[in-house]
Amino acid sequence: MSVIVIEFITLDGIVSDPDGSDGTQGGGWAFRHGPEAVAGDKFRLGSVLDNGVMLMGRKTWQLFARIWPGRDDPFARRLNAVPKLVASSTLTDVSAFANSQVVDGDPIDAVKRERRDVIVTGSLSVVQPLITADLIDEYRLLTFPTILGSGERLFPAGSPPADLECLSAERSGAAVLARYGRAAQ
Numbered sequence: 768m769s770v771i772v773i774e775f776i777t778l779d780g781i782v783s784d785p786d787g788s789d790g791t792q793g794g795g796w797a798f799r800h801g802p803e804a805v806a807g808d809k810f811r812l813g814s815v816l817d818n819g820v821m822l823m824g825r826k827t828w829q830l831f832a833r834i835w836p837g838r839d840d841p842f843a844r845r846l847n848a849v850p851k852l853v854a855s856s857t858l859t860d861v862s863a864f865a866n867s868q869v870v871d872g873d874p875i876d877a878v879k880r881e882r883r884d885v886i887v888t889g890s891l892s893v894v895q896p897l898i899t900a901d902l903i904d905e906y907r908l909l910t911f912p913t914i915l916g917s918g919e920r921l922f923p924a925g926s927p928p929a930d931l932e933c934l935s936a937e938r939s940g941a942a943v944l945a946r947y948g949r950a951a952q
Contacts, residue, residue, distance in 0.1 A: 769904040770878060770885045771819075772894050773810045774921055776908050782891065783919035785911075788830055796913045797942075804940030808842045810907045811944070812886060816845040819884035822874065825855035827889035832864035849886075852877060854893050875900050891919055898926060906931070906947045909939060 775785035775797040787795025797805055808816075823831065828851070835846050851867040854874040861867035870877045874893050878885055879902070887894055887903075897903050908921075930950040937944050 768882055768884055770887065770897060770902050771812075771815065771905045771907060772897070772903050773812070773886060773888045773907045774894075774909070775805075775889075776910050776921055777913045777915050777918075778910060779914045779916065780920045780922060781915045781918035782889070782921045786830070791918065793915045793918070796915065797909075797911055799913075800911055800941035802940075804909070804911070804942040807840075808845075809909055809939050809942075809944060811946075812845075815884050815886060816849045819886055820850045820852060820881060821846075822852045822854065822870075822878065822885050822887045822890070822893055824890035824892040825853065825858055826892075828853045828855070828858070828861065828864065828867065830889075832861075832867075836864055850883075854890070875902070878902055891921070894921070895923070895926075898922070898929075901927070901929075904949055905934070907944065908947070909942045909944050911942045 774782050776782050777796060783789065784791040784794035785797035787798065835843055847865050849866065851864060852870050853861050853867055854870045858869055861869055875896055878897065887897065931947040932950045934946040934948050
């Protein structure tokens with residue numbers, strides 16, 4: 768089992784409001800670069816979606832539940848079919864997005880119990896505790912040529928240090944998809 772974090776990220780490490788749905792100043796930065804950077808399976812998840820499970824926080828789940836159930840392209844079919852765990856203390860009805868269930872208890876414990884690969888998208892409220900607990904095996908970061916100067920960072924000040932190795936890097940439209948894994952010990 769591996770834990771894979773996928774994020775849209777700016778050159779200065781900001782991950783907040785890439786699509787503009789939060790209405791922040793500068794929000795929507797990922798989508799200003801055209802659809803070729805964001806369309807389809809840009810994170811190269813492939814069979815991980817077929818055999819894994821997604822873990823999302825409430826806000827990311829609500830955003831995805833508004834967007835993906837109405838789509839029917841090959842990537843959308845995979846995303847709609849994958850089991851989804853929702854880390855939320857307020858949501859009780861997650862029927863709007865197929866194969867979703869609310870995490871019973873602490874998401875960290877849910878990840879530790881999981882036997883399938885876990886894909887965490889967005890969801891800083893989930894990602895940052897996983898970083899602190901040293902449970903992330905791989906980061907897939909789609910980096911956009913944007914500098915915001917402020918916003919929520921993937922790795923805020925005080926994050927634990929970690930050594931990673933670059934597994935791959937490739938251009939995706941105006942962005943760069945880089946995969947980082949745990950460095951060999």
